[in-house]
Amino acid sequence: MPKVSDKNTEANSVKQIPKLFALKHGQKRVMVNRYKSYKLMLDSACRHFPTIPRDAMTFQTDQLDICEGQLVDVTPETWDKVIDSITSLEVTRTALSLPNPLPSSATEAIPSRSKNVKVKLDLVLTSGDTLSVRTELSSRVQKLVDYVARKSGNCSSNHKITWHGLRLDGNRSIGSYNILDGDSLYFLMDQVGGKPVIYVYSPSDMDVSVKLTLSPEWSFSAIYPIVTLKQDNGEHIEWNVRTHQDGSLTERNSGLDVSYLFWEAKTNSDAFPRSPASELQLVDVFSPTSSTLGDMDSIVISVDKVTVYLDNSLKALGLHTEARTSFITYWLPSILKHEYIALRFVPQLAYERAASLSISPQPDIVTRVFMLFRGISKENLADWPNAQMQAEKDVARWADVVGVDLERANDTALFRVLEWGGMEVRV
Incomplete structure (x- = not known):
């Protein structure tokens, strides 16, 4: 990235300064507002990188000539002199010296x-x-x-x-x-990935194996039909089912007839989020233990408009009427607790790394739709200007974000798998 000369700072000040700014940490990149206040930028960084304690968070830049190509801390006292001359910041975690806690025997014995x-x-x-x-x-x-x-x-x-x-x-x-x-x-x-359900559709009856493997950040909290839970660098299960042309399934071990396969997981907040440095940032990073929604990747909408927006979005993502109805009615009680909702759909490739799905024989098309949402109060709407504008745009864009082939997903002549689920990001 070209360096910004200190000598040009005064000249640059007369140019139009972009309103947006990039924060970077590891493999994650987010676009945020360009805050003139160090505290407001710190608040924003804490929201987007919640695994870094606030008192351990440091901003660094190498974009000024004075940095000599090295990352240098940007301190609160130099913030207003630097912020207009750079385009992004590295968010880093500073090693803290840990004060020695008193022994546990001191639980009652306070001086x-x-x-x-x-x-x-x-x-x-x-x-x-x-x-x-x-x-x-x-x-x-x-x-x-x-x-x-x-x-x-x-x-x-x-x-x-x-x-x-x-x-x-x-x-x-x-x-x-x-x-x-x-x-x-x-x-x-601890957060719960609520009611992901898996539909398996085939043009003729066939035996199918459905294997689901969770990253260490997740543990199964419920499964139906119940099958053996195994542990090997993350929990995993396998259903063996017989598909039927009417869309129903027969779980072969129990003989149960079901409409879909159900699973639910809770987060393991003690687990370290996976974000391997060796992976190219080709897709969004989805971490169950530190899921975020931001002004640039989400939409914000009032609760009274959510159901129509969701129905249109889910239809654009390939969900049939029953799946859309089940999705909305499942999440509606949680949604109605809020004034406004921020939501986004996770790209399938990112979701796959948290909950890997392996199906044999291999389907012609797999569609996995997973939504993140959180409540937004009216007084905080000013922090979401872009997300509010995005809510007015065509919902068809979510098909590109998630990676859905709508034509193949709706082709009843194909062997198809459809999954939907979601998680409320608690604050």
């Missing part, structure tokens, strides 16, 4: 001088949003978990809390970890 001492803590959610709270050092960590659960409307048992990368025990006191006033604690939430 008397600390029992009533209060500290102010920043509780950072997966979305990058921050809740500030004052609490006593003698309070248990679980009290903070319950507080975040109430504020976010999610079950507290799904939350995990870390401090400087250390997983905290809910039964221990805050003071037993030497947590200081002003420290930040980070919350992760």
Whole structure:
């Protein structure tokens, strides 16, 4: 990438500065607003790269001559002098020196001088949003978990809390970890890939093997029909079914007749997201444990318009009437809890790396549709200008994003497989 000369900074200031900006970390690239405020850019980076603790996040650039071709930290005090002269930033994780926690035996034995001492803590959610709270050092960590659960409307048992990368025990006191006033604690939430279902259609009756292998970031939480669960660098299952021309299936081990194969998975937030540096960034990266939606890859729409938008989008993605109806009615209760919804469909190749599907004999066409969505409050709509505009555009674009061959997907003379599923990204 051509270097931007420091001498040209003043001259460049009279030119029109792009409103958008690129953030990069590992294999992931996202387009964000060009914020003149360091704090706002940090907030945006935390939303898009939630696996990096806020206090460990650093921006770097090599685009100025003064960098001499090396990545150099951009500090808050130099932010306003640099931001208009560069086009992107590397988001890196700084190694933190971890304060030594007190031994677990100190859970109850808090020094008397600390029992009533209060500290102010920043509780950072997966979305990058921050809740500030004052609490006593003698309070248990679980009290903070319950507080975040109430504020976010999610079950507290799904939350995990870390401090400087250390997983905290809910039964221990805050003071037993030497947590200081002003420290930040980070919350992760186990998320559920809700009701992916697999339809198998063949022009004549045939025996079919359907194998599904999950990345280590996921574990099966439900399967139907029930089959043996195996473990080998990720959980995997295999259904052996007999297809019928009416679209129904017979699971051969149990003899059950079903309309489709069902699976559900929960995220393993302790697993490290897979993003191999050796892989070329040819497709979107989908990580179950750190799924994101951004202004440039999603649409934002009011809840009262969601059902029509989804029906049109799913039709453009090759889902038949029953599949569209099942999809929408399954997610509708979760959607109706919000004012606005941000949603996007994951490219099939990216989804395949998280949930690999192997079918024998090989189908003529496989269509896998997986949606990510999250609630957006009215006061945060200003952060989603492009996503709101994209909601007004032709939904047919999702077929290109996902990679759907609509003509072949609807050809009843072919051996076809259709899967739909989704996940609400909790904050």
